[in-house]
Amino acid sequence: MTTDKRENNKQKVIFSGAQPTGSLTLGNYIGAIQNWKALEDQYECYYSIVDLHSLTIRHDPKAFRKSNLSFLAQFLASGLNPKKNVIFFQSHVPQHAELGWILNCNAYLGELNRMTQFKEKSETHKDNINAGLFTYPVLQAADILLYKTNLVPVGEDQKQHLELSRDIAIRFNNTYGKVFEVPEIHMTKVGGRIMSLQDPTKKMSKSDEDANGTIFLLDDDKVIIKKLKRAVTDSENKVNFRDEQPGIKNLMTIHSKLSGMSMEQIENEYEGKGYGAFKNDIGEMIVEYIQPFKEKYNEYMTNEDYLEAIYKQGAERAREKAEATMKVVRKKLGLVKF
Ligand code: ATP
Ligand code: LTN
Numbered sequence: 572m573t574t575d576k577r578e579n580n581k582q583k584v585i586f587s588g589a590q591p592t593g594s595l596t597l598g599n600y601i602g603a604i605q606n607w608k609a610l611e612d613q614y615e616c617y618y619s620i621v622d623l624h625s626l627t628i629r630h631d632p633k634a635f636r637k638s639n640l641s642f643l644a645q646f647l648a649s650g651l652n653p654k655k656n657v658i659f660f661q662s663h664v665p666q667h668a669e670l671g672w673i674l675n676c677n678a679y680l681g682e683l684n685r686m687t688q689f690k691e692k693s694e695t696h697k698d699n700i701n702a703g704l705f706t707y708p709v710l711q712a713a714d715i716l717l718y719k720t721n722l723v724p725v726g727e728d729q730k731q732h733l734e735l736s737r738d739i740a741i742r743f744n745n746t747y748g749k750v751f752e753v754p755e756i757h758m759t760k761v762g763g764r765i766m767s768l769q770d771p772t773k774k775m776s777k778s779d780e781d782a783n784g785t786i787f788l789l790d791d792d793k794v795i796i797k798k799l800k801r802a803v804t805d806s807e808n809k810v811n812f813r814d815e816q817p818g819i820k821n822l823m824t825i826h827s828k829l830s831g832m833s834m835e836q837i838e839n840e841y842e843g844k845g846y847g848a849f850k851n852d853i854g855e856m857i858v859e860y861i862q863p864f865k866e867k868y869n870e871y872m873t874n875e876d877y878l879e880a881i882y883k884q885g886a887e888r889a890r891e892k893a894e895a896t897m898k899v900v901r902k903k904l905g906l907v908k909f
Pocket of ligand 1: 592599764
C-alpha cells in the first residue's frame with residue numbers, strides 16, 4: 572500500500588464490539604478479532620466492550636464486573652494495540668445510550684420484528700423477553716453511527732443488524748440532513764461463520780448450553796484436544812471441502828485459518844488418512860496458536876491498574892469523538908443547546 576493510500580484510509584473509521592459475557596471463542600477470534608487487528612494500521616479504529624448490550628440477558632453483577640475486566644484483558648491478549656486503537660467500555664461513553672434513544676424514535680417495529688437474533692434470543696430466554704432485547708440492534712446502530720463509522724468488521728451473523736444500521740443512517744440523514752456515514756460491513760472471505768463442533772448447522776456460540784460445541788480461547792489444552800476429538804463429522808472418511816460434509820467443512824475452515832493452507836492443500840495433506848489424525852492435528856494447532864494469548868491474558872489479569880489506565884484513556888478518546896457527533900445530532904433535531 573502506498574503512503575497516500577494509508578493516509579487516506581486513516582481518515583476512515585472502523586467500529587466493532589463484542590459482548591463481555593463468558594469468554595472469547597474461536598469463532599469470535601477467527602470471525603472478527605483477527606480482522607480487527609489487521610485493520611489497526613490503516614484506519615482509525617474503535618473497539619468496544621459492549622457492556623450495555625449484555626444487560627439484555629439476566630446477569631449476576633459481581634460475576635459481570637469480573638467478566639468485563641477479563642474481556643478487556645482478552646482484547647489486549649488478542650494483540651489489539653491500545654496505542655493504535657481506541658479500546659473502551661460502551662457504558663463509559665453515555666452518548667451511546669443517548670443516541671440509542673434518538674434512533675429508537677427512528678426505527679420501525681416492523682423492521683425490528685424481522686431480526687433473527689431477537690427471535691433466537693427470545694426462544695432461549697423465554698422468561699425475560701425484555702424491551703432491551705427487542706431494541707438491541709438500535710443500540711448497535713448507535714454504537715456504529717456515533718463514530719461516523721465507514722467499516723464494521725463482524726462475523727456473518729451480524730449482517731442483518733448491519734443492514735438495519737445502514738437503513739437507519741439513511742433515514743436519519745434524509746429526514747434531518749446528513750450527519751452519519753452509511754457504514755459498510757467487512758467480513759472475512761473464509762471463516763465468517765465458524766460452526767459448532769457438536770452441530771455444524773449451528774454457529775459456534777459463547778452462550779451455547781453444550782460447551783462441547785464451542786472452543787473458548789481460555790479452555791485448557793486437554794479440553795481443546797478432547798472437544799476436537801468429539802467433533803461431529805460423518806461416515807465418508809474423506810477430508811473434502813463440500814456442503815454435504817458440514818462438519819469436515821467447518822474443521823477445514825478452522826485449519827485453513829490457522830495454518831494458512833488452501834482447502835486443496837489440506838485435502839491433499841489428509842488424503843488416505845482417517846479423521847482421527849485430522850482432528851488431532853487441528854486440536855494441536857489450536858493449542859499452539861492460542862498459547863501466546865493465554866500467557867498474555869494471565870499477565871494482564873494480574874495488573875488491574877494497567878487495565879484501568881487503558882479503559883479510562885480509551886473512554887476519554889471515544890467520548891470526544893462521540894460528543895462531536897452528538898452536538899450535530901442535537902442541533903439537527905432542534906434540541907436546545909446546553
Ligand atoms: P452469543 O453466543 O452470546 O450470541 P457471540 O459470540 O455471538 O455471543 P459477540 O461476542 O457479541 O457474540 O460477537 C463478537 C463478534 O464475533 C461479532 O462480530 C460476531 O459476528 C463474531 N462471531 C461470533 N460468533 C462467531 C462465529 N461462530 N463465527 C464467526 N464469527 C463469529
Ligand atoms: N451485536 C453484536 C455486538 C455488537 C456490535 C456492535 C458489533 C454490539 N454493538 C457494533 C459491531 C458493531 C453481537 O452480538 N455480536
